[in-house]
Amino acid sequence: MTRVLYDLCGIDEGLRFSPYCWRVRYALAHKGLEVETRPWRFTDKAALAFADHDKVPVLVDGETVVTDSYEILRYLDRAYPEAPLLGDDLAEGRARFLRHYAERTLQPAIMRTIIMDLFNAIHPDDRAYFRESREKRFGRTLEEFHSPAKGLSQLDAGLEPLRGRLKEAAFLDGDAPAGADYLVFGCFMWARCVSSADLVSNADPVHAWLERMLDLYAGLGRQAMRITDVEGAYR
Amino acid sequence: MTRVLYDLCGIDEGLRFSPYCWRVRYALAHKGLEVETRPWRFTDKAALAFADHDKVPVLVDGETVVTDSYEILRYLDRAYPEAPLLGDDLAEGRARFLRHYAERTLQPAIMRTIIMDLFNAIHPDDRAYFRESREKRFGRTLEEFHSPAKGLSQLDAGLEPLRGRLKEAAFLDGDAPAGADYLVFGCFMWARCVSSADLVSNADPVHAWLERMLDLYAGLGRQAMRITDVEGAYR
Numbered sequence: 375m376t377r378v379l380y381d382l383c384g385i386d387e388g389l390r391f392s393p394y395c396w397r398v399r400y401a402l403a404h405k406g407l408e409v410e411t412r413p414w415r416f417t418d419k420a421a422l423a424f425a426d427h428d429k430v431p432v433l434v435d436g437e438t439v440v441t442d443s444y445e446i447l448r449y450l451d452r453a454y455p456e457a458p459l460l461g462d463d464l465a466e467g468r469a470r471f472l473r474h475y476a477e478r479t480l481q482p483a484i485m486r487t488i489i490m491d492l493f494n495a496i497h498p499d500d501r502a503y504f505r506e507s508r509e510k511r512f513g514r515t516l517e518e519f520h521s522p523a524k525g526l527s528q529l530d531a532g533l534e535p536l537r538g539r540l541k542e543a544a545f546l547d548g549d550a551p552a553g554a555d556y557l558v559f560g561c562f563m564w565a566r567c568v569s570s571a572d573l574v575s576n577a578d579p580v581h582a583w584l585e586r587m588l589d590l591y592a593g594l595g596r597q598a599m600r601i602t603d604v605e606g607a608y609r
Numbered sequence: 610m611t612r613v614l615y616d617l618c619g620i621d622e623g624l625r626f627s628p629y630c631w632r633v634r635y636a637l638a639h640k641g642l643e644v645e646t647r648p649w650r651f652t653d654k655a656a657l658a659f660a661d662h663d664k665v666p667v668l669v670d671g672e673t674v675v676t677d678s679y680e681i682l683r684y685l686d687r688a689y690p691e692a693p694l695l696g697d698d699l700a701e702g703r704a705r706f707l708r709h710y711a712e713r714t715l716q717p718a719i720m721r722t723i724i725m726d727l728f729n730a731i732h733p734d735d736r737a738y739f740r741e742s743r744e745k746r747f748g749r750t751l752e753e754f755h756s757p758a759k760g761l762s763q764l765d766a767g768l769e770p771l772r773g774r775l776k777e778a779a780f781l782d783g784d785a786p787a788g789a790d791y792l793v794f795g796c797f798m799w800a801r802c803v804s805s806a807d808l809v810s811n812a813d814p815v816h817a818w819l820e821r822m823l824d825l826y827a828g829l830g831r832q833a834m835r836i837t838d839v840e841g842a843y844r
Contacts, residue, residue, distance in 0.1 A: 458699065463696070463700070464696040464782055464783075464787055465699035465703060467783040468699075468700060468781075468789055469699075469703065470777065471703070471770055471789070474770040474772075475770040477773070478770050478773050479769055532766075534709070534714055535713050535714055537709075538706075538712070539705055539706045542705065543702065546706060547699055548699075554699070554703055
């Protein structure tokens with residue numbers, strides 16, 4: 375049985391930057407599950423028709439097709455109950471809060487900071503789609519939305535609860551990482567792959583956590599291709 | 610056996626506004642435990658000497674003395690395991706994140722909005738202590754720190770993950786409230802008791818949650834004395 379993850383790629387097939395796909399990559403590694411990743415681009419909707427979905431991640435696990443990063447983590451907990459990612463009941467409900475924290479607090483702040491780097495990292499064939507869909511969402515041009523000064527100040531404020539938690543434990547989920555760590559860390563992998571911007575100062579407890587997360591699973595995150603590894607791609 | 614909670618009071622003995630004490634009041638009600646609250650003021654350090662502590666909440670449960678709101682919730686889960694507040698393992702770790710979210714994201718934003726109301730609600734004998742300790746913490750006068758415009762805009766941004774969660778569930782902890790709800794709700798009770806400021810618009814899913822929280826346990830929060838109930842106290 376081959377397990378396949380459809381994974382967003384950029385200007386290079388090896389450049390994988392989706393925060394949602396990174397959640398799943400880490401979740402699979404957490405469970406000790408092998409996966410073959412298949413590069414996918416924003417405009418390649420036809421390739422996902424089998425899943426009746428138009429976005430990645432899409433996980434194909436034997437006969438099972440699962441879409442949406444959070445649902446994939448839930449599926450993995452059901453199918454492979456050892457080493458829970460989200461857990462049940464109170465744990466699962468609180469993981470949902472952390473998902474929203476990543477998506478509604480951290481990601482918008484990071485987006486504001488790195489959006490022109492992100493645009494540059496996207497495959498040329500995807501750029502018109504990306505510009506149109508995002509400009510519609512933000513209600514302004516990418517160039518107008520782009521503001522590292524505002525983004526970094528928003529991020530700094532948004533990181534406060536994470537800082538508090540990481541002052542008392544090595545990982546968000548305690549002594550060892552689990553689902554909440556991956557839900558939040560995905561957006562830092564996203565930024566790392568497309569940009570060389572420093573989002574967090576060295577003295578921040580969040581920085582030390584990021585370093586620990588990059589080292590997990592034989593350097594899964596640390597070894598990922600970055601835009602700076604793609605010859606001629608980084609301005 | 611009498612169970613006693615030392616509970617911060619203000620200009621009136623019945624005005625109880627500590628966000629930390631409100632967490633504990635709700636946690637006790639959640640467990641179905643009776644409690645006698647004992648009014649305490651900031652400067653009455655001597656009354657807590659028996660607990661070797663200088664802040665409320667302090668819970669005396671038979672022979673056991675517990676300080677710090679989070680530790681009290683943990684104690685209640687150990688001593689009365691039915692209907693967990695924080696839960697174990699992943700659930701407990703994530704509750705810690707929510708505690709920091711309340712204390713580092715929401716409370717500073719609310720503080721900025723209501724601090725002059727808060728100052729006015731405090732017992733006259735406590736005001737010099739409050740002014741001195743808070744001005745030292747903020748590095749400026751209470752009047753300089755006070756900025757409802759900044760506070761409300763900070764709060765609006767900070768509420769995003771809570772909004773996301775409350776769009777999908779009635780309570781932070783799911784279909785029924787538990788520890789995460791109380792950890793976060795405490796700071797809204799704090800604001801409600803000392804101020805008439807509207808922190809959240811009626812259309813916000815957070816507003817509907819606040820109403821549900823006020824109704825719990827026979828209106829525990831809704832029936833609490835507010836500064837507007839104290840004759841001549843509210844400017």
